[in-house]
Amino acid sequence: MLKLFEREQLDLARLSPEQSAMDVRDLNLRFGQKHVLHNITMRIPKHRITAFIGQSGCGKSSLLSCFNRMNDLIDTSKTEGEIIIDGRDINSKKENLSLLRSQVGMVFQRPNPFPMSVYENVCYGLRLQGVKQRRQLDDAVEQALIEAALWDEVKDRLFEPATTLSGGQQQRLVIARALALKPSILLLDEPTSALDPLTTLIIEELMAELKKRCTIVIVTHNMQQAARVSDYTAFLHQGELIEYSDSDTLFTMPDKKQTEDYITGRYG
Numbered sequence: 256m257l258k259l260f261e262r263e264q265l266d267l268a269r270l271s272p273e274q275s276a277m278d279v280r281d282l283n284l285r286f287g288q289k290h291v292l293h294n295i296t297m298r299i300p301k302h303r304i305t306a307f308i309g310q311s312g313c314g315k316s317s318l319l320s321c322f323n324r325m326n327d328l329i330d331t332s333k334t335e336g337e338i339i340i341d342g343r344d345i346n347s348k349k350e351n352l353s354l355l356r357s358q359v360g361m362v363f364q365r366p367n368p369f370p371m372s373v374y375e376n377v378c379y380g381l382r383l384q385g386v387k388q389r390r391q392l393d394d395a396v397e398q399a400l401i402e403a404a405l406w407d408e409v410k411d412r413l414f415e416p417a418t419t420l421s422g423g424q425q426q427r428l429v430i431a432r433a434l435a436l437k438p439s440i441l442l443l444d445e446p447t448s449a450l451d452p453l454t455t456l457i458i459e460e461l462m463a464e465l466k467k468r469c470t471i472v473i474v475t476h477n478m479q480q481a482a483r484v485s486d487y488t489a490f491l492h493q494g495e496l497i498e499y500s501d502s503d504t505l506f507t508m509p510d511k512k513q514t515e516d517y518i519t520g521r522y523g
């Protein structure tokens with residue numbers, strides 16, 4: 256299988272704290288009576304792309320949303336267990352959620368630019384953080400758009416409405432909006448499922464570039480995509496982590512029968 260990036264393999268079972276972007280310990284998630292995630296324990300390696308795959312409803316997006324406490328927005332949600340990022344448990348009551356969400360950025364399936372200019376979209380979070388200096392905002396916008404591989408396409412239309420951009424440009428704009436806050440982790444929830452194949456390739460190449468500056472976790476329904484872009488893949492089934500390994504092994508020599516059945520299309 257063609258890989259977008261060569262990489263050194265890490266032993267997931269022996270990741271040191273320095274190599275781990277996140278250390279998830281005995282994570283359980285419930286929505287009301289529904290037990291959605293069961294005792295998830297895993298370490299997500301730094302500066303790598305980790306993909307979550309599994310049947311619809313198995314809990315991929317819910318797990319991703321635990322990583323920046325987005326499930327807190329759902330009244331019925333209840334989380335147990337620890338998620339250690341930079342040595343602190345983000346599930347602690349003391350966690351500052353707006354800081355967490357700038358450190359752990361999130362991009363959704365449908366591009367969701369705000370109804371404002373390209374420029375204002377990118378500096379939105381910085382303005383919320385109180386940055387006012389024009390020069391500082393200009394520099395941050397330019398840098399984030401360069402990192403999101405969008406600068407050349409929009410540098411002459413920074414003050415046009417973001418909604419005038421194409422779907423693929425809007426998705427890169429949303430990525431730039433997250434990057435402007437200098438996240439150490441970027442969560443991508445099916446970021447290309449609404450995009451055509453060529454635009455998908457642009458976003459995939461961007462991910463390969465972005466992992467040099469942050470850790471990426473992606474939920475995808477597209478197994479070719481997971482095999483192409485991700486270094487590590489986690490297969491979930493009914494809220495349980497069934498198998499988690501480097502992507503080459505998981506897609507060519509899965510350890511568990513359930514994984515094999517899923518990747519060979521026997522169910523799901």
Ligand SMILES: Nc1ncnc2c1ncn2[C@@H]1O[C@H](COP(=O)(O)OP(=O)(O)OP(=O)(O)O)[C@@H](O)[C@H]1O
Binds near residue numbers: 286289291312318329
């Ligand atoms: N707000 C909510 N309230 C109650 N149950 C929810 C809520 N959000 C998700 N669920 C349930 O949690 C389970 C996991 O959903 P989740 O969206 O995480 O799965 P998924 O694997 O990402 O699915 P898909 O691939 O279809 O997006 C499902 O049974 C879903 O119905």
